[in-house]
Amino acid sequence: MKIKVYYFSKFLSVIAFWLALSSFINPVITKAQLTFTVKNTLDFERSEVVNISAKKLVKLLKTASPDHIRVRELGKTLNLVLQWVDENGDGKPETLLFKPTVKAKETAKYVVLLDSTTLVTQTELTTYSRFVPERTDDYAWENDKVAFRTYGPDAQMRAEKKMPNGTLSSGIDLWLKRTSLPVINEWYKGYLTDPNYYHKDSGKGYDPYHVGASRGTGGTGVWEGDTLLVSKNFIHYKTIATGPLRTIFELYYAPYGRYNVKETKRISLDIGSNFSKFEVFYTSSQKLPNYTMGITLHDKKGEINVLKNLGIFIHHEKIDNSYIGEAIIVDPKIVKSAFANKSQVKDQSNLLVLTKPQKSTTFYAGFAWEKSGQVKDSNDWENFVKKQRTIIDNPLQVLVK
Template sequence: MRKGLIMMINKKRIFLFFCAIDCILNVNTLSAQTSVQVKNTLDFSRNEVVAVPVSALKSFLNKNKESDLRIKDSSNKYLPIQWIDYDGDGKGDELLFLATIDAKKTNIYTIVSDAKIRLPETEVTTYSRLVPERADDYTWENDKVAFRVYGPKGQKEALAGVKGSTLSSGVDIWLKRTDQPIINKWYKGYLTDPMFYHKDTRGEGYDPYQVGDSRGTGGIGIWKDDKLQVSQNFISSKTIAEGPLRTVFELTYAPWSEFGVKETKRISLDIGSNFSKFESTFEAEKPVPNYTIGITLHKNEGEAKLNDKTGYYLHWEKIDDAFVGEGIVVNPAVIEKSIAFKSEIPDQSNLLVVTKPQQKLTYYAGFAWQKSGQIQNQKDWENILQKQSQIIENPLLVKVK
């Protein structure tokens, strides 16, 4: 009997042993985690969208579903995330989350797999879309700024003399003073009142900005013989992403200039940023002398500052009863020269940043409006531009462990 009891005890131990192993395996499967280390090398704090390529998450996603992924900070607070699917295959190519990092600090974020944890909602967002209700503008925004460009129907109408249509590849800016979305609201108002968003009657902002044939804030051209060769309106658009952290879309342009340039422009805008990121890819039939980025100087009544050494360019002007700061930030290594070109011809005065010819040109263009509360004076705007140039030169260092 004693022998039988010993055997029963041993069997029970074996059973408990394997149960324990099974429980450990199940726990590891459910709570498998990894970490993302984000380092800020600059001497000021940063609040930026971090992008993690899916290739860096391969070992994690081999064991867990993409839809179950969650990220928390060191205080165990779960953060909003966004997946970007660039190729449209239904799978995420890049994972985004928002990181707030003090000067010269490194933060550790933990990735967990738990479908039961609800993704945190955000009060603000990014957004973009084609707008067929007003010809075919393409418009985008975040909690700070809004922009638009003009499409093929608008071009056709402009050439036909239809009032209110625009023939331009310049970039329009909408002056908003709310962190809430305004695109859909303003275009809905436009349907009954074409002047709806040209008047600041609701405390949200308005569009007083004249683009015309100028470069607006960030349009492209080719500078030759003291003249700017530019494209017409975009011919097609594709929305890639819009969500709480980033909106991304692409525009294509018909061949333009004497050099037969075909251009695809990918534009993205992150939450909390005053700057859209422009990535223009070019194919040219003939050698191109340069690609030039511009900001309209309107009637030459504002102030322009050119900084080839650091790669940021400032325009400060008064529009109606408040000031607006516009700017371009680009890697100084690609710059050939810059000029504030003034002309008596309407819409031909532009701050021009002439860059070396290359297949792909990346730059940032944006603005801040005094009435938004983001800036009070020109120095405030210049500080934002200076920080943006440092951010471009010193991106956050991201390591998945």
């Protein structure tokens, strides 16, 4: 069974047009508003996606639809980019996303109000994810910084039957971007006439990253003895949200290994972030010795940096003579151990992070590429990841009055 994908981002321009038209036909503006503050406790300026529960906006939404909601910095007239998220698919959004900018150690004030006479600010920058039947059945996701993909049941079947375009892997592939604009649709369209289209850098980036049966960056499993037990390809998917600020989707996996581990992965990616957030919910028929996530070591020529006390696990390497850094960030309190498992078996060499098994595990996996201009070398990447650790531990605080 395949769950329907909603291509929201394809219709942004159409939606904007009709919202603008409806605003002039049935204008809604009111003095009613909700004031709130966003506090930055860190010593550097931040601009990150935050949210307000729709429950906090009940009074405003009683008189108008979510389409009429606007968010502005207090005293300013510019509307911020917004995104509503319907988490459970019931047609009613539960969360309003926006992206404030707050200076170091300061608090910024914002207002939520009803005003259909002005448009929500639009942007070319966006997050995006979708199922990709053009190339068997990938699932791909991206934002303005990075792109990822993983593989579905048709690719698994092709691999098992030794047919063309087969991929047997639950690992996470990386697409190296050097443009802030979306590439998924363009690169897969090119693939239809040239199977090597996105393996060649035409100026926007390319895919030179090999996954195979490895963990890629962020693939999971269970380490037992000297073997990593892993699932096969995802069997179902569900797209929950795509939009200018956040994409969210779920991947479902069949039980694997003697523990019958069954995984559901909820993956999200925010605009401006190099890290996908993985929330993994899993069950097993027996008590697990650990729950493991990993990063491929490729040809074992790269370097690893294990900062167990920080929950930071880094791999440095060069691909086509250009630096790329990958990392996993996880709560250090649940980490049991981490090590480089170097194997003579193809695609079985990984940096492995073993965590205490729980009902669910949350971690972040991401990367940066030298040619994107985001990092220059291993020192840059290590500082980048440490900063991300600090951001995760100290989210912007939204205080609604």
